[in-house]
Amino acid sequence: MATGLLCAVGMFATGCAGDDDTTTASSTSGGNTIKVGVLHSLSGTMAISEVSVKDSELLAMEEINAKGGVLGKKLEPVIEDGASDWPTFAEKAQKLISQDKVAATFGGWTSASRKAMLPVFERNKSLLYYPVQYEGLEASPYIFYTGATTNQQIIPALEYLKEQKKTKTIYLVGSDYVFPRTANKEIKAWAKANGMKVLGEEYAPLGSTEFSTIVNKVKAAKPDAIFNTLNGDSNVAFFKQLEGAGLPSSKLPVVSVSVAEDEVRGIGASKVKGQLVAWNYYQTTKGATNDAFVKAYKAKYGQKRVTDDPIEAGYVGVKLWAAAVEKAGSTDPEKVKAASKGLTMDAPEGKVTIDGENQHIYKTARIGVINDKGLIDTVWESKGPIKPDPFLKTYPWAEGL
Amino acid sequence: MEQLLSQIFVGLSIGSILLLVALGLTFTFGQMGVINMAHGEFIMAGAYTTYVLQQALGDGATATAFLLAIPVALVVAGTMGLLLEVLLIKRLYGRPLDTLLVTWGVALILQQAARDIFGAQNVEVKSPGWLDGGTTLIGVDVAYNRLFIMALAVAATAGAWYVVSKLKQGRRMRAVMQNRQLAAASGVKTASVDRRTFFLGSGLAGVAGVALTQLGSVGPTLGTNYIIDAFLVVVAGGLGKLRGAVIAAVVLGLCNSLIEYWTEASLAKVIVFALIVAFLQFRPQGIVAQETRGLA
């Protein structure tokens, strides 16, 4: 049987013989193009969310190329599939860096995928732009976080509940993974300091569609509001079962931090009409930059498609990187990092500024209500962009987290 | 007390969902011994059938499309099952483990095909107006869509029971299951019986898919989430035994809802798995056992 083994090893060796022998970190590639990596799940369970973000990143690159590229060179995206599997993210990140020698990588969605890629980027001193809101408590020198951290999304949402809705008691419902569990720890600490009572905390397995028991528990506890950190997929079942139990948005408001326009499309606007969400950007956000972005996105990918917060954050990430490269005059990660400090740009969500200290960006918090067309209308927004504080250092209640 | 009643209702409702997804398996797995890992994808096909019909008939006919989807999904999923049987499974009788692996390959392909045809995004199946909301019965909130699924499960089970025990086709099916050679020798066309059994079993998966559209959104991995549970129901109930499957589904549903109520969702699932393994220690042949003179 050994012939098979022989042929396996032989194929492997010949298949890779063409590789370069060097494994130095990324630098400006020769020729007339600059390679950049795009690393999202194109297959598996996370493809639902990540494909749209990949699309917007490619759109940003196309726009940059149409204007002559970066440093006079066209961007050449190298697209890899993370396959909704965290080790694969790490492997493909390594491939993009050492084999394709990309100048920067845009990618990831779940915290798990980012945690898997983090050591790879730090080890190779290469840059990653991560486009999704997350649980905070991280600031890698080689990652730019273009989504919100907790003090730009969750805390404003809680304050909105307290100030505007006079909420006294909340119930926490989330999917069973890291973001909801960590976010809920922070919420509980905040609630304790702000006189709000957390009546309960329930987690459903990822992808679960059975929420009857959780809804029963919520109903028995009679909270003023639900804070929902469920992952996209489970939201459909959750909202349907809330409705079935006679708890529409008018009786029991739900604030969601993982439901954006793209998810509403899958849930169906009728099920979540009137529910609250917290993000930094909606398709309806006012401004000429956003109008142009939405128009370009729909023109490229179809009128039925919608834009939302992570889609925008992915787009902004590419633009911010390009601006930093122009400013630095080089794609060298250290120079890009230096040039990024305090870099300001007019993004679809409004003015964004990179905080040089933790490489997160200043973002405006917005609370929205889902309308019957499945779009989200802003009902409240913070006074100007909020300074990112991933470790919640400026909040006394967060000590000991 | 009210809470307990609520949980019992939830348990029955979970049980009816389990029963629906497992019903088809009592035919293909129970009667024919075929482990069809693509069963979940037939469920998915049923769900997408509902979606396609709703898109085709337009917004005005949501309810019609939904009701029409039940027979159409039966035929669509049944035909897929029939093709699978004729093209692949037929060649693999007597090799149950290989069948399992081959149908897993089929499942992979079907899943990716759904992703390419309908997009990786989940799609929304609208509920008919009369399935929205719910009512209160003796202090228990009863959602209409749950009631509908229970009714559908009862109807499908009754239909399956009728086919198996009253029709000529059912008699032949039982004959082939109990002794294939003897049935063949008595003039039963076993190949044709196999095809029909498989059509029926797969078709029932399609019907389950229609019901599932009322619970969550419809996506390529819809069926995968249920497949293990469905097999466990059949194994725990006893192979090919409708009665066993019904009892197993209801008991598992109740266990799940009550344990979840006192603990949490993730833990409940693990505990239920452990209970099944423990149960099979005492009764490896399931709740309702096939009488046999075999050794095992």
Added chain:
Amino acid sequence: MNTSTDTTGAAKAAPAGGTGTPGPGWFKRRVIGTKADVVPRITFAVVAFLLIVVAPGMLTAFRLDLLAKYLVFAIVAVGIALAWGRGGMLVLGQGLFFGLGGYVMAMHLQLADAGPGEKPMFMSLTGASDLPGLWEPFRSPVFTLVMVVALPMAVATLLGLLVFRSRVRGPYFAILTQALAAAFVILLVGQQDLTGGTNGLTVSTFFGLDLAKNSDKLTLYFIVLAVLLVVFLIARQMVKSRYGQLLVAVRDGEDRVRFLGYSPTTVKVVAFATAAGMAGVAGALFVPIVGIISPTSLGIVPSIEMVIWVAVGGRVSMAGAIAGALLVNFAKTELSEAMPSGWLYAQGLLFILVVAFAPRGLAGVGDWWRENRDRFDRFRPGARTAAPASGAAAGEGA
């Protein structure tokens, strides 16, 4: 490498080379080898040369890392070939044992990174104040290395004793192992404070090796290679021994073996536990190579993929299983780089074709050649007893 005849189950024919019990002339057969042994031995030498000399010399650090990962998977595959191909137990939940080994190793490496008295990084995220008691013993490297093998084997033994004694077998056993892998994943995700939840555990050093350094990665590669060799030799020895014959006999006629006075339960438990131990070792080596272990690598889908490798390579042949693991994973890397969705179609199709139409996988190609050669070899006594091509289908557990 296995010769053709010991791949053919109960139809095993004593006269063929290499597998005989000690007797007249065994020295010549064992050490020098008969004609039938020459080809496998040359192949073995070539493969060894490729893996030991050519691969490290020619491949980039990134590619060598990938190859090391494939070799780790090959370790799992050998175990599956033993339990499934030889023992007829379709193990659809090897992710469980792979995960046990992986988590045990990752726990130790995280503690080693954190330093004495400190707690691992991820616990700052979950806010655990003290190191959970479950973690404490894994500070010891010796305890960890023992547990990498012992824990999966213990779990498998316990499970096997329960399940095989009540004669759960064939598809039931397969579904049960699958359910266990699923339950294990749910448990890992749910116990986030203990296990890091969906994020899993990341590591950056391995017993003093710095996983960022290429020279240290090379060392790791050779460690993996050595472990694979050891695992392969253990499996081969088991297959060739009387135990191996008994295992095949249990696969093909469990009741007959029972009537002969053996305990099929014990026979099966040994194979199952060995396979579990191998998966555990593989999991432990996977951690430093990939740098992370998380529930996504252990669930139902990864567990079935492990079986795919073995099915493609040839379930009854240990070398075939290794080749299958290498080939399928190589194809996966290459194809998914070229076209992500294409890989899923290719994988499904490959699986259908191989299992339905070539149940002996790649190994079957070699066997076919040898059988046909035997047909023309009039001077070899016993050549006619070489098994018919359908013999491999006997890999089914009843």
